[in-house]
Amino acid sequence: MTAEITLFVNPTAGRGRGARAAQPAASALRAAGHEVRTVVGTDAADALARLRAAVRDGTGAVIAVGGDGLVSLALQALAGTDVPLGVVAAGTGNDFARALGLPVREPGRAARQAAEALKEGRIRETDLGRVRGGWFGTVLCSGFDSRVNDRGNRMRLPLGRFRYDLALALELAAFRPAPYRITLDDGPPIETEAALVAVGNGSSYGGGMRICADAVTDDGLLDVTVVGNCSRRTLLRVFPQVYKGTHLDHPRVSVHRAAKVTLEAAGLGAYADGEPLGALPVTAECVPGALRLLA
Numbered sequence: 107m108t109a110e111i112t113l114f115v116n117p118t119a120g121r122g123r124g125a126r127a128a129q130p131a132a133s134a135l136r137a138a139g140h141e142v143r144t145v146v147g148t149d150a151a152d153a154l155a156r157l158r159a160a161v162r163d164g165t166g167a168v169i170a171v172g173g174d175g176l177v178s179l180a181l182q183a184l185a186g187t188d189v190p191l192g193v194v195a196a197g198t199g200n201d202f203a204r205a206l207g208l209p210v211r212e213p214g215r216a217a218r219q220a221a222e223a224l225k226e227g228r229i230r231e232t233d234l235g236r237v238r239g240g241w242f243g244t245v246l247c248s249g250f251d252s253r254v255n256d257r258g259n260r261m262r263l264p265l266g267r268f269r270y271d272l273a274l275a276l277e278l279a280a281f282r283p284a285p286y287r288i289t290l291d292d293g294p295p296i297e298t299e300a301a302l303v304a305v306g307n308g309s310s311y312g313g314g315m316r317i318c319a320d321a322v323t324d325d326g327l328l329d330v331t332v333v334g335n336c337s338r339r340t341l342l343r344v345f346p347q348v349y350k351g352t353h354l355d356h357p358r359v360s361v362h363r364a365a366k367v368t369l370e371a372a373g374l375g376a377y378a379d380g381e382p383l384g385a386l387p388v389t390a391e392c393v394p395g396a397l398r399l400l401a
Contacts, residue, residue, distance in 0.1 A: 109166025173197015
């Protein structure tokens with residue numbers, strides 16, 4: 107079966123990789139017999155408005171060509187609809203694609219896989235997190251990691267994961283654990299001092315930092331990783347282990363699972379999918395099967 111496919115493109119993703127990836131992605135979809143309509147916005151709000159219009163008008167699928175920021179926009183338009191999402195990961199972090207085992211920085215291959223999945227009806231339902239009326243696919247973070255995220259997003263160099271390594275080093279100078287109140291589902295609140303709390307629908311953020319390494323995207327639960335009260339030296343030793351997920355074995359780290367998580371802490375903010383949410387408190391809930399994914 108052929109259909110018109112919406113190619114949702116961020117041409118600036120990955121310092122121009124998005125623009126370069128759009129052409130082989132479009133070619134692969136057309137070779138599979140699909141008509142391709144390209145949607146590019148002047149900014150994030152315009153891009154989301156245009157994509158929502160395309161979904162309302164009717165489209166066989168949306169293929170997001172870019173990084174996690176573009177995927178996050180696509181989730182806002184597609185969550186809870188019947189329109190499936192394919193991802194041509196061409197950004198800096200690509201954590202959504204990593205969590206779902208999709209090709210990273212291989213636009214032709216990723217588009218061919220999406221076209222084959224559409225042809226064969228291979229559509230997988232996956233969970234999403236919902237917070238403050240929006241959706242996230244990877245990780246909601248608060249504390250030290252959100253501060254690293256904030257600093258890393260403001261930096262132009264270096265590229266990729268090294269940006270976050272440098273941001274981490276710079277944030278260590280001002281590091282202080284904070285008192286958190288964490289409520290899992292309807293259980294009693296957990297009062298604890300923590301360096302950071304990460305709530306994962308997916309496993310990683312920051313370009314492969316597997317902070318919620320055991321998170322599964324279709325189990326109906328969010329993984330909550332709590333890095334407890336520790337010294338700068340301990341945090342410096344533990345935090346780099348997130349690239350392998352071995353930090354979960356450290357005695358200062360605990361992992362919880364819940365369908366709904368509320369985080370409270372004075373003076374701290376949060377990020378979800380790398381996008382700022384504002385100050386705590388926040389409540390995140392897992393919505394099973396909220397997204398249809400070409401897989």
